[in-house]
Amino acid sequence: MRTAAVLAMVVITMSGSTAAAERGVSRFDRQHRGFADAVLRDATPERAGLAPGPIAAAAEAIAGYTRPAPERPLFAGAVGLLVHDGMVVHHSAVGQAVRYADAEGTELPPEQQVPMRPDTVFDVASVSKLFTSLAVMCLVEDGRVSTDDPVAEHVPEFAAGGKAEITVEQLLTHTSGMEPWIPLWRDWPDRESRFLAALQRAPAHTPGSRYVYSDLNLIALGVLVERVSGHPLDEFLQRRITGPLGLRDTGYNPASAARVAATEFQATPPRGMVRGEVHDENAWSLGGVAGHAGVFSTARDLAVLGQTILNGGKYGRTRVLKAATVREMLTDYNTEFPGNAHGLGFELAQRWYMGGLTGPRTAGHTGFTGTSMVIDPASRSIAILLTNRVHPSRSWGSINKARETWATGLARAMAVPPRVGRTSWFAAQEDASTATLATPELAPRGPVAVSFDVFVDSEESDPLTLEYSTDGSAWRTAVLRVAGTGAPSGDVTQIAGSGHRSWWRVHANLPEADRITIRWQSVTDSRYIGRGIHLDRVLVTDGDQTLLDGEKQPHRMRPLGWTLETR
Structure with a gap:
């Protein structure tokens, strides 16, 4: 069985509410309000006060998705990682990082396939937007940018097309009115003209009138980071976020593809099987470094980033953001657009991939390549699922059920003790x-x-x-x-x-x-x-x-x- 039905079969049997409290059982019905102060350490679910059954069932469901059902698997492979209260309670790899030879799904000979490993590096696609958002907020803390600033104050070209009043906040919350995407790689000849086209594009809707998720918003913010800081986006992130946090496997344009999961076989543009280069065509055409896509990372590195957010911008002795800044990033700015809750860069309360961890403060993001990250401050939990779902073709379907199942497994591992009595x-x-x-x-x-x-x-x-x-x-x-x-x-x-x-x-x-x-x-x-x-x-x-x-x-x-x- 490969779906949430597996989770439904798990009957958690423990001693009762009083004994449960004495044994340090983690409770889903007790919300944390402040930030944590933890550094990741490995542990068993039991040591973290969790029931192991729902986590094991979720892991089995994810493994099942790598097997044909009935014609082909949902994804070739995956790495899943779960954190609760600073403890890594599950970290596993299933399936293949490289499995196919072409877009039709012809399997490579077994000796040419590459198994998935816990430290496999993934193109995280739009999870990259979180890194750009963090970079912007570093500049806000430096006093060099305000979220109320018109973007054009820092990037004059952005004023074109009636965008002179669009603010940094509107880009971070996807309320700028910009359309989702344009084919920069196809319709403009070089990197410079592509960036200019993205910056000068006129809004498709009145700014502030609706929520429209847009890559163009984050491309513009990536340029803003570079203009204000005086450093390329990748260098700025390494200086301010990934370097201080020790995220050695996180960055743009990997030096080697040896540990990288393959993505799609692309005929247009004619790139063949993409591995070790960013999958997103626009980011690729911009040199692999862009505000909306291009970051590669591992589950463990993303878990450190997630714990940094749970800690209010601090990991160990390293602080990359102030607690007040993180609190702002996890505040819903889109209350007038129900169903599209969004902080400054972070999506909030999105059940379609946050599953049973969903709450008003639950934050995260997904990536088109098959990645997702869920951060739940209320339970101090993190659920990361990295897959190569576009390998070998983006047309093979959605993995939202897998994302939801993974987060729900962690939610169900936490206890809701009986209100009275033992059952x-x-x-x-x-x-x-x-x-x-x-x-x-x-x-x-x-x-x-x-x-x-x-x-x-x-x-x-x-x-x-x-x-x-x-x-x-x-x-x-x-x-x-x-x-x-x-x-x-x-x-x-x-x-x-x-x-x-x-x-x-x-x-x-x-x-x-x-x-x-x-x-x-x-x-x-x-x-x-x-x-x-x-x-x-x-x-x-x-x-x-x-x-x-x-x-x-x-x-x-x-x-x-x-x-x-x-x-």
Whole structure:
């Protein structure tokens, strides 16, 4: 099994909430507010207070994606790395760094294939945008640039096409109005004319009117870094970020391709199998160094960068950014564009690849070549997945399911201890599924009251509902009142959401009936999931009579897709 279904099969069994706390179990339901202060060290999941099962299941799912299913694998190979509380709890490589000879997927002879290794170097594609953003913020700290500055103050050519008022912030948050991409490599003859074309391009939309993810934004910021600092972008990054942090495998234009994962076989332009050169055609045509793409790195180096962000800009004794600057970079500037939360360079709260780690402060980025980086300050966790998904062809499909599965595996490894007692019911969500937890038929003497605790971490379109039936066939949805941190106000019929990471108390009043059956139903749509839903402290009464006490009578519940857990 190769999807999140693998994760759903993992039943975490540990001792109970009190004993769990005594043993230092890491809890998903306790958010960190400040920055950490950790240097990466290797550890087992158990030592970090994590359940090993969900991590192992996620790793098996990633390995499964490298095998044909049924015609071809999702990607040739991958390196996955997970960090929690400064501890590297998983770092593994699967599949091949080089596997194919051409765009059709003709496999090389086994002796010519190159196995993936934990220290394989990847073209991280648009994850490069984070490095450019960090460079810009270094200049902000130096007092040489403000995010409110018009870009044209530093790069006069940028004023062309009505862009004189577009700010550095608008480029960092992709609200400049610039279009996503233009074929610089094809339509302009040399590096100088290509940069000029990118800088002078007119906006496609009114600046500030919408969110449009654009490579042109970061190309311009890369030029800004060079103009203001007086150093080439790659040299500036080495001086201020990668060098001080000791990121020896991170930079542009690798000196050797020996450890580099192959990307695409390109016929247009006629580059053949690309390995050791940047995959992005525009970045390649700009000499391999550009603000939007071109960085090569390893999972371990990216983990150090991620921990630096969790530490508020510091790693060990080295500080590359102030804590206040990092806090600004992780603040959502795009609140008027729902679904497109974005800090200064970092994407925020993007469930499609952050999975169960998604929250308002969860930050990261992806790369077209098949890379992703997720940083969750609330749990002090990092999930990095590097694949060569464009090897040998970009048309072989999306790997978002793998990205989501990897992050969700780490989220599920953290505990949500029962609200009371030793057990709670858990529905590990899968796409396009329904899980029900029902009572037996009850015989009330009057109106029925239902109360329960719920911990919900789900996509908004994957709700939990409470339903009841008085005839065993027709079901009606109950109206609920919910209380707790981040809970919806007023009467609701569905419970969903993520980021609050807290238990809610729920009450419902049901009509009087001679017979009644009650069920909790979790229904998911076809795409994207969360960590899942916990249910605890179920109590059904009809006045003074207790019809069902979930803590004392869990054996009376009828689960389908729910498991009784002690963690």
